[in-house]
Amino acid sequence: xxxxxxxxxxxxxxxxxxxxxxxxxxxxxxxxxxxxxxxxxxxxxxxxxxxxxxxxxxxxxxxxxxxxxxxxxxxxxxxxxxxxxxxxxxxxxxxxxxxxxxxxxxxxxxxxxxxxxxxxxxxxxxxxxxxxxxxxxxxxxxxxxxxxxxxxxxxxxxxxxxxxxxxxxxxxxxxxxxxxxxxxxxxxxxxxxxxxxxxxxxxxxxxxxxxxxxxxxxxxxxxxxxxxxxxxxxxxxxxxxxxxxxxxxxxxxxxxxxxxxxxxxxxxxxxxxxxxxxxxxxxxxxxxxxxxxxxxxxxxxxxxxxxxxxxxxxxxxxxxxxxxxxxxxxxxxxxxxxxxxxxxxxxxxxxxxxxxxxxxxxxxxxx
Amino acid sequence: xxxxxxxxxxxxxxxxxxxxxxxxxxxxxxxxxxxxxxxxxxxxxxxxxxxxxxxxxxxxxxxxxxxxxxxxxxxxxxxxxxxxxxxxxxxxxxxxxxxxxxxxxxxxxxxxxxxxxxxxxxxxxxxxxxxxxxxxxxxxxxxxxxxxxxxxxxxxxxxxxxxxxxxxxxxxxxxxxxxxxxxxxxxxxxxxxxxxxxxxxxxxxxxxxxxxxxxxxxxxxxxxxxxxxxxxxxxxxxxxxxxxxxxxxxxxxxxxxxxxxxxxxxxxxxxxxxxxxxxxxxxxxxxxxxxxxxxxxxxxxxxxxxxxxxxxxxxxxxxxxxxxxxxxxxxxxxxxxxxxxxxxxxxxxxxxxxxxxxxxxxxxxxxxxxxxxxxxxxxxxxxxxxxxxxxxxxxxxxxxxxxxxxxxxxxxxxxxxxxxxxxxxxxxxxxxxxxxxxxxxxxxxxxxxxxxxx
Ligand code: SF4
Numbered sequence: 053x054x055x056x057x058x059x060x061x062x063x064x065x066x067x068x069x070x071x072x073x074x075x076x077x078x079x080x081x082x083x084x085x086x087x088x089x090x091x092x093x094x095x096x097x098x099x100x101x102x103x104x105x106x107x108x109x110x111x112x113x114x115x116x117x118x119x120x121x122x123x124x125x126x127x128x129x130x131x132x133x134x135x136x137x138x139x140x141x142x143x144x145x146x147x148x149x150x151x152x153x154x155x156x157x158x159x160x161x162x163x164x165x166x167x168x169x170x171x172x173x174x175x176x177x178x179x180x181x182x183x184x185x186x187x188x189x190x191x192x193x194x195x196x197x198x199x200x201x202x203x204x205x206x207x208x209x210x211x212x213x214x215x216x217x218x219x220x221x222x223x224x225x226x227x228x229x230x231x232x233x234x235x236x237x238x239x240x241x242x243x244x245x246x247x248x249x250x251x252x253x254x255x256x257x258x259x260x261x262x263x264x265x266x267x268x269x270x271x272x273x274x275x276x277x278x279x280x281x282x283x284x285x286x287x288x289x290x291x292x293x294x295x296x297x298x299x300x301x302x303x304x305x306x307x308x309x310x311x312x313x314x315x316x317x318x319x320x321x322x323x324x325x326x327x328x329x330x331x332x333x334x335x336x337x338x339x340x341x342x343x344x345x346x347x348x349x350x351x352x353x354x355x356x357x358x359x360x361x362x363x364x365x366x367x368x369x370x371x372x373x374x375x376x377x378x379x380x381x382x383x384x385x386x387x388x389x390x391x392x393x394x395x396x397x398x399x400x401x402x403x404x405x406x407x408x409x410x411x412x413x414x415x416x417x418x419x
Numbered sequence: 420x421x422x423x424x425x426x427x428x429x430x431x432x433x434x435x436x437x438x439x440x441x442x443x444x445x446x447x448x449x450x451x452x453x454x455x456x457x458x459x460x461x462x463x464x465x466x467x468x469x470x471x472x473x474x475x476x477x478x479x480x481x482x483x484x485x486x487x488x489x490x491x492x493x494x495x496x497x498x499x500x501x502x503x504x505x506x507x508x509x510x511x512x513x514x515x516x517x518x519x520x521x522x523x524x525x526x527x528x529x530x531x532x533x534x535x536x537x538x539x540x541x542x543x544x545x546x547x548x549x550x551x552x553x554x555x556x557x558x559x560x561x562x563x564x565x566x567x568x569x570x571x572x573x574x575x576x577x578x579x580x581x582x583x584x585x586x587x588x589x590x591x592x593x594x595x596x597x598x599x600x601x602x603x604x605x606x607x608x609x610x611x612x613x614x615x616x617x618x619x620x621x622x623x624x625x626x627x628x629x630x631x632x633x634x635x636x637x638x639x640x641x642x643x644x645x646x647x648x649x650x651x652x653x654x655x656x657x658x659x660x661x662x663x664x665x666x667x668x669x670x671x672x673x674x675x676x677x678x679x680x681x682x683x684x685x686x687x688x689x690x691x692x693x694x695x696x697x698x699x700x701x702x703x704x705x706x707x708x709x710x711x712x713x714x715x716x717x718x719x720x721x722x723x724x725x726x727x728x729x730x731x732x733x734x735x736x737x738x739x740x741x742x743x744x745x746x747x748x749x750x751x752x753x754x755x756x757x758x759x760x761x762x763x764x765x766x767x768x769x770x771x772x773x774x775x776x777x778x779x780x781x782x783x784x785x786x787x788x789x790x791x792x793x794x795x796x797x798x799x800x801x802x803x804x805x806x807x808x809x810x811x812x813x814x815x816x817x818x819x820x821x822x823x824x825x826x827x828x829x830x831x832x833x834x835x836x837x838x839x840x841x842x843x844x845x846x847x848x849x850x851x852x853x854x855x856x857x858x859x860x861x862x863x864x865x866x867x868x869x870x871x872x873x
Contacts, residue, residue: 110594114605117613122422228424230506231694275424275507346561371560383559408730409770413731416738417724 056170057304058201061096064307066317067331070097073204078197082292083351086301088306089342090352095303097201098316100301100353106318107330109356123226127209130224130270130279135189138222138270140199142212146220146266158193167205170194175256181213195252200300208249211266219257221249221267239284242269243364251297265290271359285385314339345371368391377403421608425503427456428603428612431550431644436652441583443640445619445633450652454519457508468529468863472682478672478752482732487678488673490533490545491655493599493647496545500601505530509691510867524691526841530680531692539708541670541715544678548654555661560587568650569596576657580654599647611639639866664722670715684852706841717834721782726829735770736779736832737803739765747816761807761822765829768800773833786810787821789831805831 073094081094093100104111130138158174174193181188190211197204210222218246223246227238246267253263266283273280316336321327337357344362346369347401348355354385364382379399388394389404390411398405420532429443442459444452471486482522483753492498509527511519548594553565564587565571573586581589590596593604603612615636622628675800696704720727720736730736751756776789785809795802812818823829 071797112591114609116421116603116605116608118420118608119422119605226422230503272424346563349563368561369559370563373561410732413728413738413769414725417728 054304056306057267060307060310060312061201063315064096064310065090065098066315067319068099068317071099073199073202075206075208075240075245075248078199078206078248079241080203080225080351081199081296081300082244082289084343084345085296085346086293087343087348087352088357089340089354091300092306092310092340093316093354095300095307096198097202098315099318102318102326103316103333103337104353104357105145106326107334107357109354109360111353112356113353115289119226126226126272126277126279127224129277131191131210137279138189138210141270141279142220142222142268144211145281145283146382156188157191167194169311171196171205175290178211178213178219178253182219182257182259197248197252197255197257199297200303201283206249206252208246208253211249211253218264219253219262220264221246221253222270223249223267224270224279226275227271229282230274234271239269239271243267243284243286244293247286247293250286251290251293289298311339344368345374347371376406379403421603423447425500425507427453427460427504429640429644431641431648432458432460434467436649441641441644443636445636446616448678452519454511454517454523457504457523457526458520459521461522463663464513464526464529465522471678472795475679478676481679483672483676483679484682487544488529488544489534489677491551491651492545492547493651494549494566495547495597496601497547498534501530501545502534505532506694525685528685528689528691535692536674536677538809539673539677540712542674542677543671544674548651551658552654555658558587561586562842567591568599568647568654572650572654572657576653596650597643597644599650600771604645607639607643614671615639641740664719666718666722669718670846677843683710691867713834714836717832717836720832720834721785721836727782727832730832730834731769731830734770735834736830737765737767737769737771737773737801738828738830739767739769739800739826741827741829742766744822744825746822749815757815758808759811759817761811761817763807763823764807765803765805765831766800767803771801771803777833779831779833781823781829781831782827782835784821784823785835803831 058096077094082089090100093103101111101113114337114411156169158177171194174190174195177190178193181190190213192207192209193208193211195208197206208221209224210224212220223242225238225242227235232348246269250263250267254260257263265287266285269282269284270279271282279310284343314336316333317328318326318333319328326333337354338361342354342358342361344358344365344367345357346359348358352358362368364384366380366386369383377386379397380389380403385394386403386407389396389400390407392408420426426447428447429441431439431441433439440463442456442463444456446452468488471488472484474485475482476485477483490501492501505527507527507849508519508523509531511517511524511527513519513521513524533545536542549566549568549571552568552571553562553576556571556575558565558571560570560574567590569590570587571591573581574583577586596724615632619632619636620630622632658707659843687729693700716726720730727736730857731738741763743764748759748761749757750760770793773791773794775791775794779789779791780788781789784849788808789805790808791803791806793802795804808821
């Protein structure tokens with residue numbers, strides 16, 4: 053990224069520190085890749101949650117403490133007794149010939165928990181293992197990934213290394229696998245998140261082949277606390293992720309098209325509230341094009357704002373509606389084409405014909 | 420409860436809007452309390468199921484109950500929860516480790532039954548209310564937003580002085596309309612539920628503090644569920660205001676028959692449903708579901724002109740005017756006999772996407788087969804020639820009124836009740852050895868019964 057662009061991104065963010073990404077937010081980058089607004093805000097490190105709240109459309113992404121407690125308890129249980137349970141599981145799932153497994157706790161480094169230090173140590177240990185080929189587990193290594201020019205620290209639950217094999221990312225999740233089936237949405241989210249770790253680990257080792265594109269998901273079995281391990285292929289997620297990350301680093305073009313003075317500065321005044329008015333920030337947001345879809349509600353902090361902005365647009369009805377009505381942007385336009393009061397442009401011809409037929413047939417029935 | 424696989428926290432259930440039963444678990448992680456919850460729920464559900472078996476009729480060779488149970492839940496996730504609750508209770512036993520009252524495994528079988536039955540197209544045994552509403556109303560929001568009961572009902576039936584869109588937006592505030600479950604609102608969990616559960620857990624049994632904690636929990640959980648309880652009944656009212664379709668009765672009879680069958684099975688055999696279907700059972704089930712789907716789509720289109728309109732838009736049906744009739748046409752059939760096969764030509768403006776050779780039926784004359792033999796596309800209409808067979812009486816010449824006449828308005832559809840024809844699978848007991856032989860019924864193991872529910 054050139055200096056100009058970094059400078060522009062700094063200005064877009066204003067006088068506040070960049071919002072820190074984590075695996076979940078990096079994974080979220082792959083949702084709605086066509087949205088320029090999101091790409092710009094993320095690349096600039098703007099705190100979208102605070103921004104949404106300030107302009108009057110707070111996101112509703114709470115997490116229940118019960119879920120957090122349960123997640124932590126399950127992870128602790130899986131790792132208890134020097135990973136005994138986990139070793140058994142991995143032996144079965146990965147067919148690892150693990151007899152003795154070394155273990156390196158990378159959570160803390162002699163009381164010095166600076167991320168920089170932890171990352172350096174993780175890197176030493178991981179590259180060392182690749183060199184001398186001992187089977188081992190790395191507990192909470194700290195990896196990094198470049199996201200739009202910013203270094204993001206990432207902390208997978210566990211990385212397993214097998215002497216004549218590869219590194220495997222292991223994710224411990226507390227959603228249940230019941231009669232060999234789990235919630236598809238949760239599995240997909242876990243797969244994307246694990247793909248972020250795989251990518252970070254590959255970049256760290258500088259060797260794609262060293263890290264398996266099959267990750268291991270460890271979940272509770274049925275209604276118990278017994279863990280069960282499943283291999284998940286994340287090749288598809290990796291492709292999407294890499295595409296989106298390279299798009300972020302090619303942010304120059306998007307940024308270059310924005311007004312030079314544009315900023316989303318959320319710097320607080322003496323009262324702790326952002327000094328810039330909600331109206332000013334709303335106007336700033338309008339300068340960057342969004343691409344709202346109902347999916348955003350589950351994935352992006354700006355969703356309620358963008359939904360309001362898109363009201364009256366066919367896109368708010370869902371991706372399939374938007375696609376079926378290709379070229380017809382608003383509901384008013386759709387109605388006009390349906391009753392013939394609007395003339396269709398070339399790109400709308402197909403959708404317009406369908407709208408007219410639908411209006412005629414439904415009209416004849418309800419009349 | 421959040422984070423747990425199917426740990427029930429609370430339920431509001433009943434068949435009278437004024438008298439719901441509130442059940443709740445003060446400590447959802449406690450196994451004994453979970454089974455107590457299941458036992459209390461079983462009382463309500465099994466009482467209700469029993470009440471449906473009081474009167475019966477004879478249909479063919481079967482005795483069929485006049486009523487069947489129907490479970491209404493707010494949304495799809497609620498239905499999934501019922502299925503899991505059935506799964507986690509149906510293998511339990513009255514003896515051994517963690518014994519439970521007999522009604523707990525019986526509840527499990529019934530909940531599993533209802534969940535499985537609800538997958539059959541056209542069944543009303545268990546309905547997710549959001550889906551029942553979406554079937555009859557199109558809102559101006561996305562499917563994702565329609566999955567919120569308060570939002571879709573706000574759109575359909577807004578309170579006085581508020582527009583549908585406004586009501587739908589207001590419905591998204593969890594403080595006004597708590598989520599319809601099974602997930603709770605995370606801030607309710609953190610700010611209200613967690614302290615209340617802690618207060619319960621930290622108090623001595625039977626102490627005044629414990630009584631107080633229980634009261635708090637009950638009050639707060641009631642507050643979270645009551646709005647949805649009222650919404651459910653409002654939705655029932657809104658749906659009941661619609662005129663029933665002609666074929667609803669037929670579908671409900673199918674539900675009653677199946678309910679009676681399963682009731683008998685529980686009396687005669689009573690083993691719980693398998694953890695997972697074997698290949699043969701699964702294949703059969705898939706075929707049944709496909710056939711039922713075709714039947715359901717077709718009969719709904721017969722009931723409701725708006726459903727038929729959708730088939731016309733997609734080109735699977737067409738409506739038009741009869742422009743010519745060759746009433747007494749006779750051809751030589753396969754066996755060399757002369758048979759009556761009238762031809763009619765229908766002119767339609769609909770975007771017809773059927774091909775020559777397609778079998779269609781007219782809803783007004785379902786007993787008469789029609790085959791498309793020619794299609795001529797004109798500038799602004801299509802001429803469809805159809806050959807008719809059957810439904811014309813026994814004589815050589817068609818009986819009066821059995822063949823459409825010129826200028827008749829007529830609809831033909833490729834989706835009709837017996838359109839789905841596949842070779843029948845052999846009866847289960849004749850499953851060939853290549854397919855593993857006749858499937859053995861699932862015999863639950865000791866482990867199933869003792870399965871931990873943590
Ligand atoms: S919510 Fe808005 S900013 Fe976020 S991805 Fe959707 S359209 Fe883009």
